[in-house]
Amino acid sequence: MTSAVEETLVLVKPDGVARGLTGEILRRIEAKGYSLVDLRMLQADRDLLAQHYAEHEGKPFYEPLVEFMESGPIVAIRLAGNRVIEGFRSLAGATDPTTALPGTIRGDLARDWGLKVQQNLVHGSDSPESAQRELALWFG
């Protein structure tokens, strides 16, 4: 297994911040051994979210997703660690909280809000290219 120190963008989405789960999410990240390189809290505007979610533009969930992400403050984290891009996504669990496994952030903490898949607490970049692009957007 190859090792590689990487950086990724993690977002605690508005549901995570509003529910007071930022600390619990950071606890899991730090317990895993990843390093917090930078962290900021912000209210994302539509322009930033449109760039962040450009790959999803035109999909049926795009508009509700952007509205949800605009609905409250977000905590953005620049996270470093060995293979952290893939590692954080396994820590986060499956996109849909109803099927995310126990032991994951989404499996343990994201509630079943009906069909609101977007309320899944966290975002993590899905590839080195996405990480680079997203870190420039949120921490540029």
Ligand code: RTP
């Ligand atoms: P993320 O980007 O937030 O880390 O999540 P992901 O890679 O697991 O999921 P992705 O396919 O990139 O989707 C981005 C976010 O859009 C919302 N979503 N809603 N209603 C739906 O079918 C649906 N599908 C995706 C979720 O908030 C997802 O995290």
Ligand code: MG
């Ligand atoms: Mg994604």
